[in-house]
Amino acid sequence: MTHPLDDPIWAALTTAQAGFAAGDARAKRFPADVAPFLALADADAEADGWVAPGEAISFIGTLPRRSGLAVELDTTLLQMTRTRETPLPAAAGVALGAADAADMVALTDVAFPGYFRPRTYLLGRYFGIRHEGRLVAMAGERLAAPGWREVSAVCTHPDHVGRGHARALMARIMALHAQEGLTSFLHVSPANAGAIRLYEALGFAVRAELPLRRVRRDG
Numbered sequence: 001m002t003h004p005l006d007d008p009i010w011a012a013l014t015t016a017q018a019g020f021a022a023g024d025a026r027a028k029r030f031p032a033d034v035a036p037f038l039a040l041a042d043a044d045a046e047a048d049g050w051v052a053p054g055e056a057i058s059f060i061g062t063l064p065r066r067s068g069l070a071v072e073l074d075t076t077l078l079q080m081t082r083t084r085e086t087p088l089p090a091a092a093g094v095a096l097g098a099a100d101a102a103d104m105v106a107l108t109d110v111a112f113p114g115y116f117r118p119r120t121y122l123l124g125r126y127f128g129i130r131h132e133g134r135l136v137a138m139a140g141e142r143l144a145a146p147g148w149r150e151v152s153a154v155c156t157h158p159d160h161v162g163r164g165h166a167r168a169l170m171a172r173i174m175a176l177h178a179q180e181g182l183t184s185f186l187h188v189s190p191a192n193a194g195a196i197r198l199y200e201a202l203g204f205a206v207r208a209e210l211p212l213r214r215v216r217r218d219g
Contacts, residue, residue, distance in 0.1 A: 004145050005079060005185060005207065007061030009039035016144035017123065023050055029057065033119045035142070036214075040064060047215075054219025056114065060187070061210050069215035075189075077212045078196070080204040082174065082184040088202070089164065091172035093127030096138065100128065103135040104153070111155045126153065127172050129165050137165035139173060149182040154195070170202060 004011040013021040013028040020035075021028040026045035029038040038050055038057045043065040051057050056072060096104060101118050104126065108116035124141025137160060142152035151173050156165050177184045186204065188195050 003208075005081070005148060006210070007039055008079070008143050008145065008148075008150065008185075008187075009037045009060055010041070010062065011145040011148075012143040013039055015146055020123075031119070033117050034122060035117060035120055036115060048217065051215070051217040052219070053217055056214055056216040058115075058212060058214045060212050063211055063213050067215065069217050071213060072216050073212065073214035075212050076209050077187045078190050078206050079208045079210050080186050080188065080196075080199050081207045082177075082203045083205045084203045085178075086201070086203040088171040088175060089167050091175060092165070092168035093129055093137075093139070093172055096126040096128045096135075096140070097121060100126075100135065104128070104138060107135050107138055107157060108153055108155050110157060116153055120153070124149070124152075125173070125176065127169050129169065131160060136160040137169060139166065139169035141173060147181075147183060148185055149177050149180075151177075151184050151186040154186070167198060167202070170198075174202065 020030050022031060023029050026041040027047055027050050029050050032055065036057050038047060038059055040047060040062045043062055047064045048068050051069060101121055104121060105116055105118060126138060126140030128135050128138035137156040139154040140152060141149055143150040151170060154166050154170060174184050
């Protein structure tokens with residue numbers, strides 16, 4: 001790797017979020033109820049033994065060269081970093097935590113099912129907007145490495161889009177990063193043109209296109 005974000009999972013699990021890491025010197029993963037990610041020191045590291053029977057898990061950046069795991073998804077993500085300061089909109093949202101975990105999983109499952117888990121909220125600060133008691137929008141932090149912090153779980157229920165919720169929630173997180181001397185980064189599907197436009201307006205630019213592979217162990 002020439003940059004820590006070339007494999008952001010490995011960077012997180014070997015630095016700022018090493019306390020979550022299970023594995024050995026060449027393969028590390030998050031607990032299944034925290035995040036469905038496994039990272040390898042290099043493409044020849046053994047991955048299969050760290051995936052439970054029936055479990056699906058994802059790699060970003062470094063993919064296993066050899067594996068007996070069934071491939072469910074083989075695609076790419078755009079990795080964007082905040083490269084310029086832009087005026088931020090008014091921040092919004094209330095802090096979310098353990099009491100909100102089930103609602104957070106339910107909301108994110110609308111947009112990216114399976115990637116937000118019951119204890120993902122432990123990875124950072126999350127903020128949300130409720131309407132008549134229902135969580136309708138959220139955003140937060142996931143991966144961390146020295147000098148870098150990921151903006152993640154940016155999600156608005158389809159019934160509440162177009163109201164500026166994502167922009168306002170992201171503004172709150174990005175302001176915290178700026179105060180702490182951290183550079184914000186995020187990941188987005190290349191096909192999600194609307195989200196990319198929003199992120200560009202907030203000062204993000206594409207740093208890299210990274211491979212994403214989700215695999216499953218038969219169980």
